Structure formats: C-alpha cells, structure tokens
Amino acid sequence: MNTLTHTWFMMERLIRHLIRQPIYIGLTLFQPLIWLLLYGQLFKRVVELPGFGANSYITFLTPGIVCMSALFSSGWTGMGIIRDLQTGVIDRFLVSPASRFAIIGGRLANLAVTIIVQSTILVTLGFLLGARFPGGLLSVLVLMLCAVLLAMPFGSLSLAMALAVRKEESVIGAVNFILLPLTFLSPVFMSPGLMPSWINRVASLNPVNWSVSAARAALMGNTDWAMIGFRIASLAAFGVFGAWLATRSFRAYQRSI
C-alpha cells in the first residue's frame, strides 16, 4: 500500500522535473523523430531487396524506432539518481519512513510514463508518414507494452550501475558502449532475413530483438501469439533480473553510507 502510494509520489516529483525542463522534453522527443524521418528516408528502398519481407519501410521502421527510443531513455535513468545522491535527496528519503522500493520504483514508473508518451508520438508520426498497421489498435498497445518491458530491465541496470559507480560519466559511457551495439545487433533497421547468420544468432539472445520482433509481428497482424507471448515473457523475466540487481545495488549503497 505504502509502496504504491510512495512510488506514485516519487514519480510525480520526476514528472514535474521533466515538465519544468522543456528543452529536455524537446530533446528526448525530437531525437527519435529525427531517427524516424532520417532512417525512413535513407533506407527507404531496402524493402526492394529480395527477401526483406515487407512492403513499406516506414511501417517496418516505426516499431524499431519506438523500441530503440525506449532503450535509450532507459539507459539514461541512472543519471537522475546520481544527482539525487549528490544533493542528499536520497539520504533524506532514507531517514524518512519512505518505502525503499519506491525510490527505485518511482524512477521506473516515470520511465514507463515517458515511454508511453514517446511511443504515442512516434506511432502518430509514423502513421502520418504512411505507416499502416494491419494489427490495429490492439497491436499498437502490444508495441507499447514491448517498449515498456524492454525499458524496465535496462532502466534497472542503469540505476544499478549509477548506484554502484556514482559517476555520470560512467553511465554515459556505458549507454553508448552497450546500447548502440545492441540496437544494431537486432532487427530495428534490418529484416532478420537479410542479416548475417552470426548476427541472427546473437540477436536471438538480445532483448532488443525480443521486443522489436514481438511488436512488429503483432503490428503486422501476425497471429502467432505463442511467439509474441514467449518474447514478452522473456522480457518480463529479464525485467525481474534487472529489478533484483538494482535492489542489490541499492542495498550496497545503503551499506556504504
């Protein structure tokens, strides 16, 4: 009970921060839009390659950019908690009866809200650019679920790392070092049918792939719900692992005070 209300209070605070920084909102929303426009144009004709398996690249790309944006937003989650550590805000929560989970949970809830807003805008823009989803509205909800479920474990890992290293530079480094390769080792931009077989093998272990392929299948009206369900379950399992790691890292921080 307390855990939920406290998570809500923590999330409220973070959303307020976001709203007060229009530049930041602009950047987080603007960049994905740029990707959608830029890659949409740049790779427009790859659908003509035999074996690509799609007719419209913008239709193919939109879920990819949604997942990629969710991934990067999650990567930055740790940055905020470093500032809270430095200013003593976390310690102030810890001397209060605040739910310990809420300190982490509030950030993840804030991340989920951010991603839902981000995805809605991206899907709308994709639609305006000509993307069509035979799976309908339900499949768009599946896409959002996949994006949020992809973000939760990576958001948790980012928090875990931030709590362990407590340096913004390290988080920035890790985001660039890990998340970009994960994006390219997945079918965000390219059809799996045309990827080298070794990348396909790596991708099968890549949560970005689980998220993108489940979402894309649903959007295309694919009714292989067993496959979609399995991917979603895998993401959720990875999320539990991430949450466990973040909790451990938070405990380690508490012991170090």
Added chain:
Amino acid sequence: MLAGMADEPAPHIAVTSPPPDDAAIVVQDLVKTYPKGPRALDGLSFSVHTGTIFGLLGPNGAGKSTAIKILTTLSRPDSGSAFVAGFDVLKQPQNVRLSIGCVSQKSGVDMESTGRENLALQGRLYGLKGSALTSRIEELLERFHLTASADRVARTFSGGMQRKLDVAMGLIHRPKVLFLDEPTTGLDPEARAELWTEIGRLAEEGLTILLTTHYLEEADRLAERLAIIDRGRLVAEGSPDRLKSELRGDSITIDLFEAASEQSIKAAAARAIQITEVRLDGLQVHARAAHGASALPALLAALEAEGVKAASVKLARPSLDDVYLRHTGRTFEEAEKGSA
C-alpha cells in the same frame, strides 16, 4: 574520566536496554569502521535528555556525522547500540524514522521543486495529507519566513533560505527529536544568527535537538550540554560552562593604581582562599580562580586590606578552544587542518 562530573547523573555508564525514560537519545559503545577507512567511531557513548539541545563538537573527521547517520538509521554500527525516542535504531528503525527529523550536511532539498512541493512530498512520505498537510506547510513557511518564495524552485533560493527550508522539511511531521548535522556550515553570519535564534526557539518548545558542529561558538551558544569527540571517541562531556570551569579556571586581571609589592599580593591571594594562582606583572595582577565571579570580591577585599588599590578589573571565562586543547592535546585549528 572527569572528577568534576562525579555528582552528575553519570550519563555514559553502560546502560542496559530499555533506556532511561528521560533520555531522548542513548548511545552505547558505538563502533563503526568503513572499508579501507580509519575507524570512524571507536566506542562512542553519550545520552541526551528530552527537551534539551545537545552538541556534538569535534573537528572534521572526528566521527560526528557517522554518529548522526547511525542514529538516523542511515547507517549501521559494527557494534554497540543506540536508542532514539525510546526505540532501538537497529531493531525498530521504522519507529525511529517516524520520531525524528533530520537536517543533514548534504541538504536534501530537491532543487528542481518549489519550497512548497518539497514540504508537501516530505509530509506525504510521513502520511500527512489533505488539509492537515496544507495547513502544516503554511505554518512552517510562515515560521521560517519562506511564504513569499514558497512557489519558487529551490534552486533560486539563497543558501540561508535553502537551509531554512531544510529545517522546515525536517519538522513537517512534528518529530520528537531533531538532528542537525552542521546546520550553519556555509552560511553567512546573518543567516547563521537567524538560524541560531530559530533553533533556540525550537528547543524552548520542547524538542530534543542533537546538533553537530565544528564551530566552537555555535556549540557554546546553543548547546546546554556538549560532548567533545575526537577520533571517534568521547573525550569530554558536560555543559559548556562546566567544561570550561574544569580548566585551570577563569582568569582575573586587575590593573593597579600604583606599584605594589609581590609579597602583599601573595598575602592577599592567600587570604582570598579561592584563588589558585597569582602573579604580579608591573601594574597588573594576573590571578586564576575556578569561579572567577565569586572569587573576585574576596580578592578585591583582601587587596584592599593589604593597602593595594585596584583601578580596573577584567574577568575572562576560558573558551571551548581551551577545553578542546586540554582534552585532545591539540588545538581545534590544528585538528581541523590535520583532517583536511
């Protein structure tokens, strides 16, 4: 350790739980070592009576903040125990948290939220809501003269305002015990004086306050009782006045109208039995007494009887600096530099 304290209700003898009723804070033999660090606390014990301001005085690195972290449930000791507001900090941390307010060195104000929002979040975490929360927020804003800036983001506050907001946040749930860790560090003299007044008022209202400071002046001015800690240990405890009177005593300086013989001065000092030390230096008599104010009339009368006339008299109390030097063997300034 200190002979002069024998008649006091010896606060730091090993007390077995539960703690005495009148003690808001009882600290027993706390030891804490940080990995790869020196021993931050090395068997610290003291207790604080309900409704008083207790000062923990020591240079940076003496272990003050570590003690506060343990008492506020932020950190755990390697051994020893502590009770706050009657609750065991190790076994009943949630009860302790509900009973305490805490203003730490590292602020804890959310700079991107307004004063009012900071107070509201803090209040909600303690279960306050609705009109009770709103009226409590208004009351605190008023009290700390923050009403006019309540809807500004805390980042735009001056250092003094941020610190006042910090204290207000610590008070939102009407705690029984307030911890102030170096509350005036970094404040300008004016803001410091204002905060001192406010802290004094809180104690008058019955709040128990544990204050850490490395300003001798602050400890002297605010604390009814003091514990001087050095390298994680308690080296002296008592009221500031008592600690100072345990020194060689107050110094008395008497300027004479005309030269007098060493002999007559010594005779006068002997007659005024409270004088522990006397020395003639030209037209000045330097004397020491445990209680200068009560020894002085007798000394003046004795001098008069010897035919020595005093022109002016100066009485000075020893400072906490002297106390620190005596108990740790180094001056406060040296200790500060050593730890830096």
